[in-house]
Amino acid sequence: MSSHDRKDTRHPASSGDTANAENTQARQQRKDKESHNQDEALEETFPASDPVSPFIPAKTPDIGAARDTEDHFVTYEGRNYDLRDLRSQMDPELLAGIEPVGSDQDFFNAYLIAHTEKYGGRFEVH
Numbered sequence: 001m002s003s004h005d006r007k008d009t010r011h012p013a014s015s016g017d018t019a020n021a022e023n024t025q026a027r028q029q030r031k032d033k034e035s036h037n038q039d040e041a042l043e044e045t046f047p048a049s050d051p052v053s054p055f056i057p058a059k060t061p062d063i064g065a066a067r068d069t070e071d072h073f074v075t076y077e078g079r080n081y082d083l084r085d086l087r088s089q090m091d092p093e094l095l096a097g098i099e100p101v102g103s104d105q106d107f108f109n110a111y112l113i114a115h116t117e118k119y120g121g122r123f124e125v126h
Contacts, residue, residue, distance in 0.1 A: 072084050073104070074086070074104050076112075076123075086125065090111060094115060095111065098110045098111055
């Protein structure tokens with residue numbers, strides 16, 4: 001395995017030719033170039049070196065208050081329904097087992113899945 005990257009230039013003294021050996025000035029130029037390249041690489045990656053911001057979670061909204069003032073429309077089989085009207089046709093036991101997280105549509109979709117699992121068929125709107 002090689003001890004250097006293929007893009008690296010060969011060190012002048014590595015060829016065994018003492019006539020082409022690196023002098024003090026050439027060595028300093030090589031070191032300066034290496035230092036410049038390293039500084040440039042650091043600048044290019046600087047945002048990654050910023051400290052991580054602490055996560056501060058947002059306050060949980062009062063869902064009960066928000067749900068009383070919102071429209072509660074859901075889409076089912078290409079039609080829009082008011083979820084409050086559909087609840088009277090839904091299984092109370094299934095309703096109690098579904099957490100009210102996300103949108104009304106998410107809640108209704110979770111109910112549809114639970115309904116299909118329990119009854120083996122699609123929920124029908126009457």
